[in-house]
Amino acid sequence: xxxxxxxxxxxxxxxxxxxxxxxxxxxxxxxxxxxxxxxxxxxxxxxxxxxxxxxxxxxxxxxxxxxxxxxxxxxxxxxxxxxxxxxxxxxxxxxxxxxxxxxxxxxxxxxxxxxxxxxxxxxxxxxxxxxxxxxxxxxxxxxxxxxxxxxxxx
Numbered sequence: 001x002x003x004x005x006x007x008x009x010x011x012x013x014x015x016x017x018x019x020x021x022x023x024x025x026x027x028x029x030x031x032x033x034x035x036x037x038x039x040x041x042x043x044x045x046x047x048x049x050x051x052x053x054x055x056x057x058x059x060x061x062x063x064x065x066x067x068x069x070x071x072x073x074x075x076x077x078x079x080x081x082x083x084x085x086x087x088x089x090x091x092x093x094x095x096x097x098x099x100x101x102x103x104x105x106x107x108x109x110x111x112x113x114x115x116x117x118x119x120x121x122x123x124x125x126x127x128x129x130x131x132x133x134x135x136x137x138x139x140x141x142x143x144x145x146x147x148x149x150x151x152x153x154x
Contacts (some may be wrong), residue, residue, distance in 0.1 A: 032094075032107050035151050039089050040108040042143035044115025046083040050076060052123065085152040092153075115140060 032040065053076040061069035094100050094108045122137035131137035142148065 032104060032111070036090075036093055036104075036108065037111055038148065039086050039152070040094075040111035041115040041118075041139075042149075043083070043086045043090060044112035044117070045119045045140045045143040046079060046086060046115075047112070048116040048119040050079050050083060052119075053079060082146070082149070085149070085154070089152050115143070 053072050056072050057069065057076065061072065090108060094104055118136040118140040122131060122134060122140050125131065125134055125137065131141065
């Protein structure tokens, strides 16, 4: 759990460090493009989802070869690849970009936080309720659709 969350903290720390050195140079436009907003939101979803999968594997699957454990391990591997792609895009487009200012970085960070919160809220809904009835579930589960991310680097 610490390891996955640690990557997020390290990346944000690097981004904030880069931002501190460039705030006087960058003005930015004051908003995120739809791709930047989607990538930011889905990065938050990805981080929360990876923490959840990692916890499940560590707690419920220690040394187990159960089908759901193998499936969770496979999902975690795919989630880590997507997370790297999302962070690569965000670093190049927002956090390390000279064209973006502090407002865009704050918007991206806010979208990440909202994505993680939405994923967690969806998981905490009543178990008998259909996730499609909750807007936060529909939006956060949309981050699992790979076709939405054709703009990301490989």
